[in-house]
Amino acid sequence: MQIKDDPSLKWPEKMKRDLNKRNKRNKNKYCRFHRDHGHDTDECYDLKQQIENLIRQGKLRHFVRSDHKDEKLKGKMEESSRPPLGEIRIIIGGTSTGQSSKSKKTYLKVVQNVQLFGRSPRTRSMDEPATSFTNEDAERIHHPHDDAIVITLFIANYTTRRVLVNNGSSADILYYPAFQQMRLMRDQLHPVCSPLIGFGGMKVQPVGTITLPVVVGSYPQQITREVNFLVVDCSSSYNAIIGRPTLNSWKAITSAYHLSVKFPTEYGIGQAQGDQLAARECYLAMMALDEQVQTMSIEERRVVPEPTKVLENVLL
Structure with a gap:
């Protein structure tokens, strides 16, 4: 020794x-x-x-x-172990917590129960395939890049382009110019008291909320969900922002490197591929001084679904 x-x-x-x-x-x-x-x-x-x-x-x-x-x-x-120098805020707010003090307490209590007892309410069990990203998913992307994930969604029967996927947003946002192009009326909006808090603590009061059907993916690997949008009347190069509420309802997994969103469906893994060109156009539009070009238009043409099989004429 x-x-x-x-x-x-x-x-x-x-x-x-x-x-x-x-x-x-x-x-x-x-x-x-x-x-x-x-x-x-x-x-x-x-x-x-x-x-x-x-x-x-x-x-x-x-x-x-x-x-x-x-x-x-x-x-x-x-x-x-060092204390933080400060806090950098993200887009928070929305209607997920509710507007009453009781609903806000319930919202916090649910998470506290999970931390104390180590489990959350069980969801319906189903065999879902594993979601993964491969090198092939990255081949169509120009690298290196720092582009955002900008996808196309089918919202309220309109093919809506320039939709930003934002994991940092606690709300799903629809910008008012896009709302108008969908031929929706202002009296269809429901009032909302909770403001949105953006970067630097800036507050924006939404015009209202509206629930619209949203389809993501290509048939048959697609999902249809009712999404509660906060309608915001301000300039933006995006038509809508999809935040955590909808991403979680899709069980979606995002990859900034692959500019892609994947999600499980009944018929396998669905995918919404980001448009890199649209992402850069939106970025340049946001940086432009002329606010008139900052809100991009959606396709005003309504998409009529076509039959998947040949129809037979039946005499009645």
Whole structure:
């Protein structure tokens, strides 16, 4: 033992002379710490406990190996314990929490129950295929890039382009110019009191809310959901923003690298591929000084579904 001469080490008393137990001890094993047979020195529990205590007290530093990885890990631990310098806000608000104080308390209590009991309400179990992204999904994208995921959705029977997928938004937003192009009337909106809080804490009061059918994906790998949009009357290069409420209802997985959104359907994994050209056009439009070009138009033509099979004429 290299630490046998260390003054901090407390040697134990000799083991008691119990003849019955002594006869059962393994004579081939000898502990230099207890100075007796029965177990080896490197198996001695009492010795290990003392060594650990001395290391914690910093008395055996010259025996403890300290390499670059240990110093790096220590630095990361110290860095993670530092308090934050501030908070960078994202788009928050919407109607998911409700407007009354009771609904807001319930919204918070649900999460508290999950943290306390470790489980959430069970959803309907179904065998869903695994969702993954491959190198083939990235081949159609120009790299390197920092573009947003901008997709096309079928909203209220309109093919709506330039829809931003934003994981940082707690609300689904429909901009008022797009609302008007869908031939929707303002009296169809429901009033809303909760403002949207954007970057820097800026507040925007929505015009109202409206629930519209939204189809994502291509047949047959597609999903149809009723989406509660907050209608916002301000300039934007996007027609709509899809946030966490709808992404969660789709069980969607987004990939910024692949500019793609994937989601499980009854007929396999569906996909909404981002339009990289549209993403860059929207970015340039937002940076432009002329606000007149900042709201892109949607397709005003209503899409009429066509039959998937040849129809037969039946005489009645």
